[in-house]
Amino acid sequence: MSTPDPNRVLIFDTTLRDGEQSPGCSMTQPEKLRVARALAELGVDVIEAGFPAASRGDWEAVREIAREVRGPIIAGLARCNREDIDKAWTAVREAARPRLHVFLATSAIHREHKLNMAKEQIIHTAVEGVKYARNLCADVEFSPEDASRTELEFLREVVEAVIEAGATTINVPDTVGYTVPEEFFEVFDYLKKNVRGADRVVFSVHCHDDLGMAVANSMAAVRGGARQIECTINGIGERAGNCSLEEVVMAMRTREALYGLRTGIDTKRLFPTSRLLSSITGMPIPRNKAVVGENAFAHESGIHQHGMLKHHSTYEIMRPEDVGLSRSHLVLGKHSGRAALRDRIKELGFEISDAELGRVFEEFKALADKKKELFDGDIEALVLRSEAGATGPWHLESLHASSDTAGTANARVGLRHADGRLLSQEATGDGPVDAAFKAIEVATGLVVTLRKFEVRSVTMGEDAQGEAVVTVEHDGRTYRASSVTTDIVESGVRAFLETVNQVEQGRALPGRAERRTSEAAVTASTI
Ligand code: KIV
Numbered sequence: 345m346s347t348p349d350p351n352r353v354l355i356f357d358t359t360l361r362d363g364e365q366s367p368g369c370s371m372t373q374p375e376k377l378r379v380a381r382a383l384a385e386l387g388v389d390v391i392e393a394g395f396p397a398a399s400r401g402d403w404e405a406v407r408e409i410a411r412e413v414r415g416p417i418i419a420g421l422a423r424c425n426r427e428d429i430d431k432a433w434t435a436v437r438e439a440a441r442p443r444l445h446v447f448l449a450t451s452a453i454h455r456e457h458k459l460n461m462a463k464e465q466i467i468h469t470a471v472e473g474v475k476y477a478r479n480l481c482a483d484v485e486f487s488p489e490d491a492s493r494t495e496l497e498f499l500r501e502v503v504e505a506v507i508e509a510g511a512t513t514i515n516v517p518d519t520v521g522y523t524v525p526e527e528f529f530e531v532f533d534y535l536k537k538n539v540r541g542a543d544r545v546v547f548s549v550h551c552h553d554d555l556g557m558a559v560a561n562s563m564a565a566v567r568g569g570a571r572q573i574e575c576t577i578n579g580i581g582e583r584a585g586n587c588s589l590e591e592v593v594m595a596m597r598t599r600e601a602l603y604g605l606r607t608g609i610d611t612k613r614l615f616p617t618s619r620l621l622s623s624i625t626g627m628p629i630p631r632n633k634a635v636v637g638e639n640a641f642a643h644e645s646g647i648h649q650h651g652m653l654k655h656h657s658t659y660e661i662m663r664p665e666d667v668g669l670s671r672s673h674l675v676l677g678k679h680s681g682r683a684a685l686r687d688r689i690k691e692l693g694f695e696i697s698d699a700e701l702g703r704v705f706e707e708f709k710a711l712a713d714k715k716k717e718l719f720d721g722d723i724e725a726l727v728l729r730s731e732a733g734a735t736g737p738w739h740l741e742s743l744h745a746s747s748d749t750a751g752t753a754n755a756r757v758g759l760r761h762a763d764g765r766l767l768s769q770e771a772t773g774d775g776p777v778d779a780a781f782k783a784i785e786v787a788t789g790l791v792v793t794l795r796k797f798e799v800r801s802v803t804m805g806e807d808a809q810g811e812a813v814v815t816v817e818h819d820g821r822t823y824r825a826s827s828v829t830t831d832i833v834e835s836g837v838r839a840f841l842e843t844v845n846q847v848e849q850g851r852a853l854p855g856r857a858e859r860r861t862s863e864a865a866v867t868a869s870t871i
């Protein structure tokens with residue numbers, strides 16, 4: 345894809361591929377589709393929807409996104425062999441604008457220790473892979489993996505050869521987060537000036553954050569001529585993560601006078617998209633995270649507050665509303681009507697249908713009865729919960745839990761099954777949450793292993809809502825669910841019951857072991 349406007353930088357989002365493959369970030373197929381839709385609304389140019397050869401589940405998720413999501417280009421990743429490329433192509437071919445993203449490592453370290461291939465073999469395999477992909481798809485991206493540790497002259501040779509073979513985008517990855525801005529600028533500047541055919545392709549950058557420089561390195565690359573940035577929401581990704589989409593986009597926008605570059609991102613959707621991903625993966629956003637962290641626009645010191653009261657520009661380089669973070673914290677109460685709620689939801693950056701609004705309004709009224717004041721975080725939690733859809737077959741009808749300092753804890757849960765059964769079960773445990781989880785296991789007859797139980801407050805104050813994220817294992821598969829209520833025991837119990845529902849419905853997270861076996865089964869040199 346070419347960029348007719350030389351100052352337009354394409355945003356290639358790889359949250360669903362590089363982000364999703366990192367520990368703690370796995371998503372189910374419906375969750376991936378929700379994220380893909382949010383990315384399309386955010387205005388990304390390319391969604392890398394997954395790595396279809398990694399597992400059957402990955403292939404299906406990419407195919408569904410290619411079928412359902414319109415707007416951005418939908419890319420599928422493939423190693424440089426026919427099996428991978430065929431799998432990626434069958435997954436993306438139904439997209440309105442499909443892309444094949446083919447990669448092969450080029451650095452001496454990878455050539456010797458991983459691939460056991462000489463330089464000539466690397467060039468041959470890369471060229472054959474790109475030609476094969478180009479026969480299937482007009483839009484082919486090539487990535488020389490570990491490019492930042494590849495001999496510059498050899499990198500130029502590889503890039504020239506794949507352009508000749510038909511690649512339309514050349515992505516230069518800093519796979520291990522090793523480079524620094526000055527050096528990476530030189531790499532792009534050199535390739536742009538010395539590669540034959542450089543003017544026929546878009547140069548792209550893909551940075552990891554091992555030394556905390558992924559955003560800075562990406563900015564150096566665009567200064568050197570890159571016009572596509574590969575990044576993820578909240579910077580999730582392998583090890584320390586990838587370049588954070590919200591940070592790199594706001595860096596270009598805030599320093600537009602210096603860089604003269606633009607993206608197609610609707611920045612007001614940054615905050616809601618970031619919250620959506622965090623609520624789906626259960627991966628918290630650090631309070632001090634740039635652009636989307638809770639403290640990113642909070643001013644605590646007296647001198648700063650004084651300055652802010654005089655003029656916001658004294659201590660603020662971006663406006664919170666520009667990233668979709670509304671200033672007002674105290675919002676609605678129990679006398680607020682449906683129209684006020686709809687306006688607030690819109691201001692927070694969410695679009696919901698009338699039917700969804702009806703559901704959210706019911707829950708809003710119930711919550712307003714329990715809480716004096718409703719904050720933006722409360723409204724967000726209601727919307728995100730409603731978007732997640734109804735669950736089942738088990739529903740929580742009642743919960744009584746008690747504990748004392750002597751260490752005794754009891755819980756009684758009342759459950760209703762979709763088939764009409766009503767069950768009540770009591771259990772004792774190591775704290776009320778443990779007791780309630782045990783009661784659910786006995787009542788449903790399903791025993792799971794609790795792997796993680798995390799609780800955080802979504803707003804402030806004594807009556808703040810608590811979000812619980814529960815991760816369990818059953819039969820070697822992992823299940824994760826979250827719930828938000830004003831009572832953290834109830835949140836935990838609802839999230840736990842949801843994981844039991846997922847087990848019953850076979851809605852496990854994609855398994856890492858399954859992916860690794862499938863990845864290892866295909867060698868890199870079969871083309
Ligand atoms: O980091 C990396 O090198 C990658 C490639 C597959 C683009 O993720």
Ligand code: ZN
Nearest residue numbers: 362519550552
């Ligand atoms: Zn990567």
